[in-house]
Amino acid sequence: MQRLALIGFMASGKSTVGEVVATRLDVPFVDLDRYVETKTGMTIPDIFVTLGEQRFRAIESEALRAIGRDMQCVVLATGGGAIVHPANRELLKASFTTVYLRAKPETILDRLKNAATQRPLLQVGGDPVQRVRDLLMQRQSWYEDVASWIVDVDHGSVEEIAQSVIETAIGE
Ligand SMILES: Nc1ncnc2c1ncn2[C@@H]1O[C@H](COP(=O)(O)OP(=O)(O)OP(=O)(O)O)[C@@H](O)[C@H]1O
């Protein structure tokens, strides 16, 4: 087991599932969003408001590069938009085994309702259902391009999804 990265849309379960996968495999867990927040001393919504999305993407890229360079063995929960930057897609493909947690828009919206963390890209107004569908449409092919493996997450508990990730990507 080397570097395993979970990719997928906001609220697909990357952070929650990633932590369980790391514990079961007994390897370090890193959440890219939390890593960025620690490095900058700012919350993700604050970074979006004060520095803007483009600057956030640059910070996110630098964080991904640092983790790929410094950690030989890690389970990484990426941010939902980590695949937007072409350089990130190349880095993820070159340095990580990746699992795409694939969720339907209905699942995403359902999970966002209960989520504690704010997602700035969904705070822009308009119909949230359409916003999720549009973003998902934009990103779908990028997730698929980067994915070594795909796990569907519309059904099953966090523990069951974590087990599928391990069986699919590690073969245990
Ligand atoms: N299989 C599941 N069944 C039920 N709830 C789930 C499942 N997976 C995740 N959740 C819940 O969905 C919400 C979003 O999960 P999480 O924060 O892990 O998503 P994420 O992919 O890390 O999102 P982001 O890209 O915004 O960081 C949380 O409240 C989490 O508890």
Ligand SMILES: O=C(O)C1=C[C@@H](O)[C@@H](O)[C@H](O)C1
């Ligand atoms: O999908 C996205 O672009 C994002 C997802 C979150 O994980 C955060 O990285 C941020 O809110 C942006």
Ligand SMILES: [Mg+2]
């Ligand atoms: Mg997360």
